[in-house]
Amino acid sequence: MIIVLKPDAPQEFIDKLTVSIKSxxxxxxxxxxxxxxxxxxxxxxxxxxxxxxxxxxxVDKVIRVEEPYKRVSRAFHPEDTVVSVNGIPIGGKKLAVIAGPCSIETPDQIEGVARDVKAAGATMLRGGAFKPRTSPYSFQGLRDQGLDMLCEAGKKAHLPVVTEIMSADKIDLFLHDHVDIIQIGARNMQNFDLLKAVGKTRKPILLKRGLCATIEEWLMSAEYIMAGGNHNVILCERGIRTFENYTRNTLDLSAILAVKHKSHLPVVVDPSHATGKRWMVEALSKAAIAAGADGVMVEVHNDPEHAWCDGAQSITPKMFAGLMDSLRQIAPVVGREL
Amino acid sequence: MIIVLKPDAPQEFIDKLTVSIKSxxxxxxxxxxxxxxxxxxxxxxxxxxxxxxxxxxxVDKVIRVEEPYKRVSRAFHPEDTVVSVNGIPIGGKKLAVIAGPCSIETPDQIEGVARDVKAAGATMLRGGAFKPRTSPYSFQGLRDQGLDMLCEAGKKAHLPVVTEIMSADKIDLFLHDHVDIIQIGARNMQNFDLLKAVGKTRKPILLKRGLCATIEEWLMSAEYIMAGGNHNVILCERGIRTFENYTRNTLDLSAILAVKHKSHLPVVVDPSHATGKRWMVEALSKAAIAAGADGVMVEVHNDPEHAWCDGAQSITPKMFAGLMDSLRQIAPVVGREL
Amino acid sequence: MIIVLKPDAPQEFIDKLTVSIKSxxxxxxxxxxxxxxxxxxxxxxxxxxxxxxxxxxxVDKVIRVEEPYKRVSRAFHPEDTVVSVNGIPIGGKKLAVIAGPCSIETPDQIEGVARDVKAAGATMLRGGAFKPRTSPYSFQGLRDQGLDMLCEAGKKAHLPVVTEIMSADKIDLFLHDHVDIIQIGARNMQNFDLLKAVGKTRKPILLKRGLCATIEEWLMSAEYIMAGGNHNVILCERGIRTFENYTRNTLDLSAILAVKHKSHLPVVVDPSHATGKRWMVEALSKAAIAAGADGVMVEVHNDPEHAWCDGAQSITPKMFAGLMDSLRQIAPVVGREL
Amino acid sequence: MIIVLKPDAPQEFIDKLTVSIKSxxxxxxxxxxxxxxxxxxxxxxxxxxxxxxxxxxxVDKVIRVEEPYKRVSRAFHPEDTVVSVNGIPIGGKKLAVIAGPCSIETPDQIEGVARDVKAAGATMLRGGAFKPRTSPYSFQGLRDQGLDMLCEAGKKAHLPVVTEIMSADKIDLFLHDHVDIIQIGARNMQNFDLLKAVGKTRKPILLKRGLCATIEEWLMSAEYIMAGGNHNVILCERGIRTFENYTRNTLDLSAILAVKHKSHLPVVVDPSHATGKRWMVEALSKAAIAAGADGVMVEVHNDPEHAWCDGAQSITPKMFAGLMDSLRQIAPVVGREL
Structure with a gap:
């Protein structure tokens, strides 16, 4: 730590500060x-x-030389962390592809999507049961009932499931229902009480980057979870808020490199939420893998035009199969497999 | 609502859409x-x-013509709302001045600050018991114990108290301890489960603007609270995140005008968190009142150089007294009183 | 164009407006x-x-339905534009790789770098003679003399050259010295008089995106050049300014997709200026190509640790050769060649 | 200057660096x-x-302890600079109020506005002859002819005139026509060749802050002008680009305090361009003065609904007279006069 003093700092102040620090x-x-x-x-x-x-x-400024995090830091854990999700790895050579609808709507819908994405090669199933919506009047998710449908669909398709938690009082339900990865959404990235609560479990946590979170703040939120003893953290870049609004957010692929430089945790990319545009998903998925991401998470819906939410950014199972083909070609170029 | 179709939209699609909308x-x-x-x-x-x-x-784009909120909107409630906090109004002719330390540290500290700010003319006392900190290793607040100290200090100084809640499971404690205004912090502005929970109480809620929340998102979060039946919402502008980092955040005073144009809710300004610099607090408090804010919320600490948090932005009780003098001069110029 | 009127708009106003528009x-x-x-x-x-x-x-708001640009628009020119630079295409199947130092320093330096990047497969040579520097006390480039060195080096290595112009009064010199592509830098993207001036030439223009330019503003600047009759415009994404400052700027790869959707112009990506970090250049070059860019522009210096400017983001000729190998592998996966 | 080395920096490197710096x-x-x-x-x-x-x-990072500017810095010139414009001061006790239309349209229009704002108490007249427009198809200003009209109107109304320059080749015309303050617009704030050119004159320069310029970059642009020997620089805050787009830009009033802290130069505020909304101008002008600005610059048009540009943000002469009344009340509260 470096302390730069102002020109008018009296010797007396410097002496007192020095004594206090030395003590x-x-x-x-x-x-x-x-x-x-x-x-x-x-x-x-x-x-x-x-x-x-x-x-x-x-005092003019105080400059940190060491990073403010420990467990998250690559300095303290030089090798890449591989998080095991029911035996399926995230991180390492094998890429993770998490696919599924924004919202769980009916058993048929989620089971249909699960079958389709499994057939195309997805490694995990996503689906929202508890939905953070900007408006109180928008569909808020099927909640407990949706969670059951998702877990059932995952079981049938032999895919681990990922779903978002919005409140600590649902942790028991998530554990009981055998959710495989608990997602912390962008808007809750600094809901510190929720971070502490999931830090007490040993479930893999997918931690989305906040809309205006710096790399350091994002890693500090991961540190909150790890400080509780839960080392199974997966980071997810999903776009940040900028002045540009042609896309819903601005996907920051340099963040993949930054977090891999500073941390040992795996990182996946969500191009669906980043762009809000279905036709951008495939190209940016390829770019994410080319840049070094450990996987992607994409929204897939069997009937996007009638999706209950986020239809504009969901791709069809057919488009998803095409995306998988592309990723299978690009993976070996960057030393990965799928 | 306006729907702009792409040039290649077939007549068949237009017909189907039309029928569906008319139905x-x-x-x-x-x-x-x-x-x-x-x-x-x-x-x-x-x-x-x-x-x-x-x-x-x-579909090329869908443009909303009507606002997405109702209860928050000035269109549905043309008169300014005045929130009554134990008989003390926020909104209307009289300005609110909320003052106190970032963190509650000891009974002596909070009671001392309470006495000082009351003597200088503050109308309410603020103090943090539950602290949202970027690092899990930073002081997290005195929690329940701090809450008791704050409420006791408020009672002694005859000042209503404002303090932040971080988790819905503390609402009963806040109500039982007679917290007068429950604050939702910037990082929880889109913690929708927490918004719903405080929406079920009838306590005044101080809703801080999120670090990268648009005016519309901020008002939608207020709508969440009001949709639950709690109409006692006070908005608080506290700076937004921009590329400029000389100040901690960028105080957006045009937001006061924007929310007063679109909504009937009162709005106060927090220049302490917005700037992170003690020497900017007085000038920006004056600017906020000149721009039309219904009050200010400032951090005051009896010994900022030894504050347990946010010392750099806290002013001393003496500086606070000077600030009050300034505000008393500027208030009548904009048709307010203090 | 759609005009949304406020609720209180009187019929008289609507009538007058209607007459005026119909006229x-x-x-x-x-x-x-x-x-x-x-x-x-x-x-x-x-x-x-x-x-x-x-x-x-x-009037509440005026919403444009049609785009504000014409010559730039894909609607008016559906096929991809391929700009020919002395017979070498930018756009189309073949990728462009523009490489060279931030600043031209000596004939030996620029000729050495030219030889090295040519040998590794670069298709064009870049180098700064006129340097836009934040400080008046920083090295401002070798100016006219530097331009001569660059053009000489390009000739010897049989590489077309790209260099930045900062003022319209240098256009004659650029034309006389046979600069192959005139670059408009990010800080001059809205220097409209300069845009008009290069619009009067028929030289290929590399138009960098401004630090806080929206996609639309960027395309409008291209429209300025094309409105002058110069249709040889190449766009260059080089990162935008956001709140994140771990990287110098935030590379926006979704911009590639956006401009290719809205426009027919070719687009290249500059990961060196976007990140300011040498170790990020290769991975993000690969990502740019994977996302669909028509090429990359990278800073290469024979001795980055002693570069006169931007050393931190320059790669060595050896690193550049490795980058070329990577791009050669990724190109066919996205239907390109190198 | 502080240099932080990476953990793996070898002693040999440290020795070489040390020798080089000591030399x-x-x-x-x-x-x-x-x-x-x-x-x-x-x-x-x-x-x-x-x-x-x-x-x-x-090298991990290099941290500057001293500011990168000299002539601009308050450390080197502790007293406030007062720029004299034909005997009328900007800076110091007396507030400057610069008013006039976005564009000069006709002699009648500019002379009418000049008379009106003079009568209401404006101290200077503004008007655009050379207009930086996003679209090449928008009205670009009356150019040389408009400049004549403006200067004539200023002479008749006994008001110094302020107008924007877009290209160095117009400097002679500006000097010959007796423009009193040459404005550098936001989009040209880092047009370094233009800054150098106006730095060679001795005319007062009004330097607008760039749309995404940090405080430091803005001051460095002022340093460019002062490095040429022209010390008559007036800064103008006009809003920065952020994610919020309810207002055209986000007015950053804390910037007034920041530049007054770091520099001795006067600073005025332009709420018209910052907000793009006529109804926000008066309140934010008051806020700017309350925060410590040395003046305001506002767009006034005799017939805003038919203005050739920026009508939505122009106020009428009558509204301007009301604004002047407000400023006359607020000025003495902050130790100023008008």
């Missing part, structure tokens, strides 16, 4: 410039409260 | 341009699922 | 809703001044 | 942490090329 077991290297004095803190700076130091009128 | 009791005006056909829907379009129509490959 | 040869379809009236304009709306109508207090 | 007359303080080594550079770091050092694979 916490750290060393300080002082570098006096023409106008500003710089303190370099050596040792375990996690005992230092950055906010408190930043609060002083004599 | 829901709406009228359609068709306008055929050189390349694109436009359908104007007349009637109660809330029965139409925009997503579903958008999902068709023949 | 310009358009038809109007009127659709009266419960609260708002919607006018659908049919005909050549380019004669209508949107700003003027928007200026009325009775 | 430029600087001292180095080395602070070795558990994983990372930090170098603190003491002395005139302007001789160090940050880019070059950042280019090394062993």
């Amino acid at each position: 916490k077991g750290l060393q300080i290297d002082i570098s006096k410039g023409a106008r500003k004095t710089v303190l370099g803190l050596v040792g375990d700076t996690s005992v230092i409260d950055r906010d408190q130091i930043q609060g002083s009128d004599y | 829901k009791g709406l009228q359609i005006d068709i306008s055929k341009g050189a390349r694109k056909t436009v359908l104007g829907l007349v009637g109660d379009t809330s029965v139409i699922d925009r997503d579903q129509i958008q999902g068709s490959d023949y | 310009k040869g358009l038809q109007i379809d009127i659709s009266k809703g419960a609260r708002k009236t919607v006018l659908g304009l049919v005909g050549d709306t380019s004669v209508i001044d949107r700003d003027q109508i928007q200026g009325s207090d009775y | 430029k007359g600087l001292q180095i303080d080395i602070s070795k942490g558990a994983r990372k080594t930090v170098l603190g550079l003491v002395g005139d770091t302007s001789v160090i090329d940050r880019d070059q050092i950042q280019g090394s694979d062993y």
Whole structure:
């Protein structure tokens, strides 16, 4: 940690600060410039409260040199993490392809989609039972009933299932119903109480990046889950909010590289939510794999024009089969298999 | 609602769509341009699922003409809403000034700050017991114990208290402890389950704008609360995330005008979180009142350099007294009083 | 064009507006809703001044149905445009790979890089002679002298050259020196006088996307050039400014799809400026090609650690050769060749 | 300047870097942490090329401690600068109010507006002769002819005139026609050749903030002008581009405080372009003055509904007179006069 002092910081203040920091077991290297004095803190700076130091009128800025996360960091866990989902790996050589409808609508619908995506080569089934909707008047998901349908469809198609949780009081239901991956949605990425709650389970957690979350904030949210003891975290890039609104969000593929550089956790990409446009899904899925993602998650609906939500971004099972063919060609080029 | 069709939309599709829309009791005006056909829907379009129509490959875009909210809208409630907090109004002629520390630390601290801000003219006391922190290793607030200290301090100083809730399972505690205004923080603005839960109470709710929430999304979150029957909603602008990072966030004062134009709800401004800089708080508080805000919420700490969090943006009780003097001068210029 | 009127628009105003629009040869379809009236304009709306109508207090919003550009639009030119650069195509089946240093430094440096990238398979040479630098105290490029060095190096290596123009008064020099592609940089994307000036030449123009330009604004800038009669426009996505600053900018690969959907112009991607990080260049080049780009433009320097500018994002000739190998593998998967 | 090295930086590299830096007359303080080594550079770091050092694979980050600008900095010029425009000050106790139409249309129009705003108390007249328009098909301004009309109107009304320049080749005309303040528009804020050109004159320059310019970039553009010897720079905040599009841009009033903290230059605010909404102009003008701006620049048109551009954001002379009344009330509250 580096503390840059303002030109007018009196010696008395510097002395007091130095004593206080040293009392916490750290060393300080002082570098006096023409106008500003710089303190370099050596040792375990996690005992230092950055906010408190930043609060002083004599402090210009406090710069962290070490990352604020630990369990998430590649420095502390150099090898790639592979999360096992009922024996199916996410991370590593084999790509994960998670497919399914935005919303679970009927047993027939979800079981039909499950069969189709399984046949085309999907490795997992997604489907929303609890839906975060901007409007209180929009369809909110079939909830508990939808969860049952999804788990049943997964069982029949021999596909692990992924679905979103919106509230900690549903964790028992998710565990009881044998949800294989619990998804934390973009809007709940900093719902810290929910992160703590799923951190106490040992279920794989798919953590979507928040709409305006920095890479660091996203990793800190993963740290919340891991701090609870649950190391089965899968990151999911799904686009960030920018000034451009031709696409629903702006897919940030450099984020794949950033998180793989800083962290050992696997990362998948959701081009459906990122773009909101069905015709962009295939090309951006290929791009995601080319950039190094560990998999993709795409919305597939048997009848997108009558989907109960997000129809505009859902592809048909036929389009999905075409997408799988493309991915099978691109995978070996980047040292992956499907 | 307006539906713009793509140039290649076949007549058969247009006919089917028309029949389907008319079957829901709406009228359609068709306008055929050189390349694109436009359908104007007349009637109660809330029965139409925009997503579903958008999902068709023949549809170019769907444009809403009416606002997606009702209870929040000024169209349905032309007069300004004044929320009564234990008899003290927010909205209307009298300005609200909510002051207090980021975190409640000790009974002495919160009671001392309460006395000081009351003496200077604050109308309400704020203080955090449950703290949403980016890092799991940062101080998370004194929680239940902190809540007790805050309510006790409010009672002693005769100030209503405002504090943040992070999880629906604490609502009973908040009600039992006589919290006067329940705050929904920026990071939970789209925690829809929490919004529904506070919507079932009749407590005043202070709804902060999310870091990257549009005006419309913010109002839709207010609509969630009001849809539950709780009409006591106070909006709070606290800065949005932009590319500029000299300030912690970018305070958007035009948002005051926007929400007052579209909605009847009162709106206060939090310059402390918006800027993260103590020396900006007074000038931007004045600007907020000049722009038409119904009040401000500012962080005040008796010893900011030793605050347990957010010290850099907290002002001292003495600075707060100076701020109150400024606001007392500016209030009458914009037809308000303090 | 659709005009949505406010609920309080008087009939008199509607009548006057209708007469005024009809006098310009358009038809109007009127659709009266419960609260708002919607006018659908049919005909050549380019004669209508949107700003003027928007200026009325009775007008809620004016929505364009047709695109604001013509020559750029795929609707008016359905086939992909292939720009010929001294016989070498940009657009079409063959991928373009433009490589070279940020700044031209010495004849040895630029000729050395030219030889190396040519040997590895680059199709064009880039190099900056006139450098847009944030600081007036930073190296501003070798200017006229640099331009000579670049053109000489291109000639020797049999590579067409691409370089940036910053001011219209240099156009004669660029033409005289046989620059093959004139680049308009991100910061000048809306320097309309410069766009008009290069629009009068018939040289290929590489138009970079502005740091905060929407897809539509970018295409409108291309329209400026084409309106002057110069149809040889190549678009270049180079990252947009967002809240995320781990990377220098955020590369927006969905923009490739968007411009190819709306326009017939070729588009290349510059991952070097987008990320500012050398180790991200290869993976994102692959992703760009996978997403459908017509080529990439990358910074290559023989000695990046001593580059006069942008060293952090330049790759070595050896890394470039590796990148070419990767692209050669990925090209056929997406129906391209290299 | 602080250089943070990566954990794997070999001693040999550190030694070489140290020697190279010391050879430029600087001292180095080395602070070795558990994983990372930090170098603190003491002395005139302007001789160090940050880019070059950042280019090394062993360097984690380079952090500037001193600001990158000099002439612009308050550190080098502690007192507020007051720019004199034909004897009328911008900066200091007296507020500047610049008013006039977006575009000059006819002599009658500009002279009429000039008379009206002069009567209401405006201190300067604005009007566009050269208009930067997104579309090549939109009205581009009356150009040279419009400039004559503006200057004539200013002379008759005894008001200094402000107008935008788009290309360096017009500087002679601007000087010859006695334009009093040359405006650099937002889209040209980083047109460095134009900045250098106006830096060679001694005319007051109104430098608008770019749509996505950081505070630092904006000040660096001012430094470009001042580096040429022209110290008469006035900054103008006019809103930045964000995800929110209810307003045309997002007015950033904290920028006033930021530039006044870092720089000695005066700053005015343009709420018309920031919001694009006439009904927001008065409230945000008051807010700007309350926040500490040295003045405002507003669009006034005698007949906004028929304005040739930007009608939606222009206020009438009558509304302008009301705005002046408001500002006269608010000015003394913040120690200003009008």
